[in-house]
Amino acid sequence: MRAILSLLLIPLLASAAPDKPPREPRCLAVEPASLRTALAKPIPGARLTVLIPAREDDLGIVHLSKEEFAATGLSWDKFRRDAEAAAARHLRSLTPIIQKNEAGEPLYATLRSKSHLTASVFFCKEFHAQFQKPFGDQLVVLAPDRFTLYVFPRNFSGFQEFGQRIIEEYQKSTWPCSLEAFEVSSEGVRGIGSFDDGSDASPFSLDPPPAASSNPSPSPAPKPSTPPRVPKRSPKPSTPPDHSQK
Secondary structure: OHHHHHHHHHHHHHHHOOOOOOOOOOEEEEEEHHHOOOOOEEOOOOOOEEEEEEEEEOOEEEEOOHHHHHHHOOOHHHHHHHHHHHHHHHHOOOOOEEEEOOOOOEEEEEEEOOOOOHHHHHHOHHHHHHHHHHHOOOEEEEEEEOOEEEEEEOOOHHHHHHHHHHHHHHHHOOOEOOOEEEEEEOOEEEEEEEEOOOOOOOOEEEOOOOOOOOOOOOOOOOOOOOOOOOOOOOOOOOOOOOOOOO
């Protein structure tokens, strides 16, 4: 009788176990350009950041080799469309934290999760559509590591005050992404400037906003003379740092 009960419990326990979401076979890795992998793709306007075709695995995401990419039978454009669809699926699982001023107006949003897919979500069209309503057509995105995104309206210069935070998050992370800022608009994604190591009084060099913007152009800062340090990769799974709002 005990054996029979044990057999009956097995399917019940199996059905109670939560289903893990399927691993995405095609996704985008937002990476420091210093990784110099064979399949790295440039981002318009960016000097320090590239996109690398990847797939999701149990430890996060892994870059595809030339052979693995060829085995997909896809062009880069088709692979990227599939990867952007994966990013859109992940975006739907994220809950933005909106920071507001005293008047209740939204200043910026923070997206965080334990998924290595988080940094890539600003490349899908759904991301622009979601944040266009509170922040306007032109957004600025900062992605210091794979688990964190900051989103600002383009005409808000306050994002430059995040320079030291971005540098620290980038340098402390096992999986850093970028020291650059990206403009996201209906035209797509492009790099607009980068934070240096904080040694300058003005730690950010920024392309001037469009003429229609009311935001004055900041004084240009010297370009960094050397690429940022990139921590060595670890094969062990990484737990993202806790940057929750206090």
